Amino acid sequence: GIHRNKEFFGVLYDLTNPERHHLAYQWxxxxxxxxxxxxxxGVRGSIDNEDDAQNILINFGRISSSTKPIVxxxxxxxxxxxxxxxxxxLQALFNVNSTLNTRFPNNLLIIISIVTNTWRRNLKKLQGADLARLSPKILLKNITLEQAESLWASILYQLHQQAEPKSTSPIYPLTRQDLEQEFPGGKTTPxxxxxxGNKLIQRYKTQVVNSELSRIDLISEDTEGVKISEPSTIDLTSEDIERVSISEPSKTESTTKKDTAGESIPIEDKRLASFKLKWQKEFQKTEQQITRIQDIGESELIGMLREALEALEVRGIKPKFLSSSKTFASYSLSxxxxxxxxxxxxxWGETSNxxxxxxxxxxxxxxxxxxxxxxxxxxxHTKISLKRDTKGYKLYSQLFNASRHIHIKLDDLSSVHYLATYHSLVNDACSQELVIANKTITLTELKSLIRESVILQDCPLLKDLNIISIVDNKVPLNPVKEFVLNVLKQDQVIGLKVLIKTTHRQFNRLxxxxxxxRIKELCQENELKLIPVDGSPETQSVYLVP
Incomplete structure (x- = not known):
């Protein structure tokens, strides 16, 4: 039968009621x-134990068994x-897997994705009965060079659709030879x-621009009054692009170091710029995903705070400060x-009970x-709405209104967004999925980047906890300009229209x-250059002045 059937169906009905759907969702x-x-x-209590939670999940399986599976x-x-x-x-996870396999209807699919090395290290600690329920086991294999070509072609498809004239190769400017040289064994990974592909495209773009800069430089030597900042009406054509070999950089030596795109940008600067761009992208995702404090439990929140403290090299971090309470120990640390x-x-306590x-x-x-x-x-973040004559409010007031102990009231979710964004990157790093500037970043390297970027200095909660102290009186760079410079440090060369659209996606209110x-100001400050200067925005490219 259906567990807590009257309450369960009553709550499902309340999901259709605009005045109650938030409460039903929370329950x-x-x-x-x-x-x-x-x-x-109309329920007698919250879902406050493992058995209750599993039974409610099983309810969903039973009522959906004839329509949709649950994954x-x-x-x-x-x-x-x-x-x-x-x-x-991992055993805790496999305990749940075994329980659901035993009790759940046949319309449940459980997928457990894990790094192969992690699986091998922990395999012997799992119970044999749990391992027997894993069927099938799928190992992701390397891909062939033909599959690698298809991957490149699918990513380049939209660009090829816009190009005139059309290229004869679906992976131009990349080639099959590039794959064969890099992966002589004939196998690779996505x-x-x-x-x-990213490395080769970056090299290709800088070669195209450097080739054009070389031509302008040569013309300026032969034509009196022509300067590189004011070129004649020279523009890049498809023929120019076809003449540039991606595997053989231009050997023209007349281009000065100052006016060579992609040169003299230290890899550390590129990596830091790429990390800041990655952070901004993930932060925007987090803002969209987390709109209520109830979207994350207190145990997760305190865990995210612990990760941030570790990254900032705070000493002596210990979990479960409230060790006397089984319920609230995981909500605390010191x-x-x-x-x-x-x-x-x-x-960290958000309970309204x-x-x-x-x-x-x-x-x-x-x-x-x-x-x-x-x-x-x-x-x-949740407002304390207890009556003043209740025992809970009196004890709260005694502890935090009349002593050295402090109640930090989060006015908004910005601090949560900072912590959750960093937590997401930590997960990526631990799973070997965090790639910055073509390098897979370890957790140690991520911690170093988060300190070097000083991104967490803007987290209000860390300021309130006196973890962050701002003593730098340096005037911050305009955020739009900083974003543009980071894009150019990462990509080296980019079309002007693409740069504008990319920046507009990040700052959509502008x-x-x-x-x-802002781009014009950066050009005037000799941070960026446009080529050709007198071209239309559709034909101009932007590169960073080293």
Missing amino acids: LRGEDLDEEDLKTL LCFDQLDNIPRLPDGSLD RQTLSL YQLPSPQGRIAVV GGSLFYMMKACDKAIQGNHCQTLYLIR KEIEIQQ
Whole structure:
């Protein structure tokens, strides 16, 4: 039968009610609702244990068995909680897999995606019965050069559709010979294929521009009054492009170092620029995905904060500060700051349930009475709406309104967006999926980049926790200009129209004419150059002045 059938179908019906659908959604997610919200939904309690959660999931399988299957995908498992010996707690996941396989209807598909080396390291720690339920096991194999060509062709297709005249090769300006030289064994991976294609395209673009700069430089030597900043009406044509060999860079030596695209940009600068662009892209995704604080549980939030603290080299980080409480231990951590601040503890609690808040405050009080920290921070975005005469409010007021302990009230979700964006990058790095400037970045390298970029200095929560101290009085660069420069450091050469559109996607509140003005200012500041200067925006390219 259906578990908690009347409540379950009642909540499903409330999902169609504009006034109740948020509450119904929160209940199905297992959030800790207060008594008034539970009464509104007509349910006797929240989903607060593993058995309840599994049964509700099974309910969905049963009511959808004749229509649609349910697919559960577990990915990026290299950053899940670990056992005391430091190994991944994969057994907890496989326990769930076995339970659902035993009790769930036949319309459930569970996909577990894991890095091969991680799987091999942890295989012996899993129970044999759980392993027997894995069927089939799929190992992703290398691809052939023919498949690599197809991958290139699919990515270049849109550009080839716009080109005039049309190229005879679907992978132009790349060639089959490029693949054969790089992968003489005839096998590669999608990531290596894309990385090679990116390198070759970057080289090709700089060769085209350098070839044009060389021609202008030669003409300027023969034509009095003609300067590189004011070229004659020379433009790039398809014939010019056809003459440039991607595997044989231009050997013309008349181009000065100052006016050579793609030269003298240190790889560290390219990588840092690429990382900042990657961050901005991921941050925008995070803003769209996380619109309510309830979208993430407190255990996840405190875990994200811990990752940020580790990246900023905060010392003495210890999880589960509220160790006396099984419920709230995972909502807390502590760390060490230099004297006189000493041991700092943090508790993240978003519950709106009055009873739960009281027990959280009780656990905080016990830790304070035990002198386990000098300062305790309570982090909340959810407003405390308890009546002033309740035990929970009185204890909260005693702890955080009349002592050295501090309640940090998050006015918006910007701090959560910073932490969640970094968490996403950590997951990518742990799964060997984070590629910056054609290099797969490790977690250690990611931490170094996050410090070097000082991106987390803009996180309000880290400022409130006194983790970040801003002492630099340097005037920040205009964000549009900084973005444009980062794009050019990464791509070296880019069409003007493409650059404007790319920038507009990042700053969609600005008009394109405003972006054009910022690019013009960078040209006047000798940071960028356009070629040909007197060409139309459709034919002009932009390159970075080294």
